[in-house]
Amino acid sequence: xxxxxxxxxxxxxxxxxxxxxxxxxxxxxxxxxxxxxxxxxxxxxxxxxxxxxxxxxxxxxxxxxxxxxxxxxxxxxxxxxxxxxxxxxxxxxxxxxxxxxxxxxxxxxxxxxxxxxxxxxxxxxxxxxxxxxxxxxxxxxxxxxxxxxxxxxxxxxxxxxxxxxxxxxxxxxxxxxxxxxxxxxxxxxxxxxxxxxxxxxxxxxxx
Numbered sequence: 072x073x074x075x076x077x078x079x080x081x082x083x084x085x086x087x088x089x090x091x092x093x094x095x096x097x098x099x100x101x102x103x104x105x106x107x108x109x110x111x112x113x114x115x116x117x118x119x120x121x122x123x124x125x126x127x128x129x130x131x132x133x134x135x136x137x138x139x140x141x142x143x144x145x146x147x148x149x150x151x152x153x154x155x156x157x158x159x160x161x162x163x164x165x166x167x168x169x170x171x172x173x174x175x176x177x178x179x180x181x182x183x184x185x186x187x188x189x190x191x192x193x194x195x196x197x198x199x200x201x202x203x204x205x206x207x208x209x210x211x212x213x214x215x216x217x218x219x220x221x222x223x224x225x226x227x228x229x230x231x232x233x234x235x236x237x238x239x240x241x242x243x244x245x246x247x248x249x250x251x252x253x254x255x256x257x258x259x260x261x262x263x264x265x266x267x268x269x270x271x272x273x274x275x276x277x278x
Contacts, residue, residue, distance in 0.1 A: 073225055075241040082197075085240045090204040097237035098122060100214045100228045102245045103198045104166060104268070106221035107214040107228050109236075110137070110198075114207050119180045122210060125235055128217045134181050135168050135189040135251070136208040137198055147174050147190065147208060155256045158277055164194035166268025168211075170255040181210075189253055197242060213250065223247045254278070 074085040089099045089110075096118040099110045109126070111118035113136050123130065138144060141159060145151060148171035155169055173181075173188035182188050191211060193199050202209045213221035214228045222228045225241035252267035252274070260278045263271065 072237070073229070073239045073241050075225075076197075076243075085238075086197075086200055086204055089201055089238055089240065092237045093118075093201065093205050093209065096121070098125065098235070099201065099209075099238045099240065100222075100225070100232075100236050101197050101201060101240040102242035103193060103195045103211065104246070105248050105250055106223055106245055107225070108137075108198065108211050109214045110201050110209040110211070112205055112207060113178070113181060113210055114176065116178050116180060119178055119210070122212070123180070125232065126212065126215070126217050128212075130180070131183050132217075133183040133185060133187070133189065135191060135211045135253070136177075136181065137193045137202050137211040138190050138208045139199065139202040139206060141192060143206075144190065147176055147188065148172060149174050152256050152259075154259075154261060154277055158254070158256070158261075158274075159192075161277075162269055162273075163192040164199065165192075166194075166251045167191065168251045168253045168267075170253060170257060170264065172257055187255070187257060191251055197240065211251075221247075221250075 168189040168191040170189045215221045252269040253265040255262045
């Protein structure tokens, strides 16, 4: 099913349907700041397994999560270091993924057995609205088969995955470019694991 966001009413319809799909363990493709992403309820292990299978993603590769709000962060991590609070104030919502020690509420499937999880508050209103709709994190992995370029349009998602996606929210073409910067705050000083939207020079005073 594809819902095109050509009016406010359609957006309300899309979010209502997306909530139903996610809570039933389904997959939703939607635009984010850079590419289309694949969202499943991050508290549903069966949905996570289905996501890995669909993307043909190796189990040793962790998956980042988008959270509904900063206030809920403490439910999914063991500890929030002081530097993380500073980074959150500076860069969230936005293109910075912070890697924390995962709480027991996070499936080991998502951490690839590392005990760490990457979390982000997206500044794309739709991506954040999906997490808020179910009151829990959703996966923020790009919509693509592992090893292939990420999708920048609903049409590309449909071509890549055919009918295997339960809902595609068509928000037009995304900008592409680079994904989020990934910064590990479980170590001191924090370590950049992947360069991305937030530049190293912007992080220098923190790392």
